[in-house]
Amino acid sequence: MAFLVVLVVAVAVVVLVMRAASAGGPGGSFGRPPRPRQPRPPRSSRPVAPDDDPEFLRELERRSRRDGGSPA
Incomplete structure (x- = not known):
């Protein structure tokens, strides 16, 4: 029976903490100011x-022709 009471109290504490964190407003949890989001750099098209x-394929083709068609 005591285990059940401890379990219910633990669940209630977790629920209250989650509500307090979400009610913090736009500043996030526990009154911290929001961090400005840095835009991601554009992905390179490399x-x-x-x-x-x-360029690598052209060089490979050139070497292949130069070496007489040998694969290595």
């Missing part, structure tokens, strides 16, 4: 992998 890079 190739992600070597086989996406046209």
Whole structure:
């Protein structure tokens, strides 16, 4: 029976803390001023992998022709 009372009290405390945090207004929880959000830098359009890079593919093709078509 005592376990049930402790459980109910713990749930009530959690609910009250969550309500107090959400009622803090625009300043966020517990009266802290909001942090200004930094805009994300634009993603570069660089190739992600070597086989996406046209310059790398041209160099590979050039080496392949120079070496007589050998794969390595």
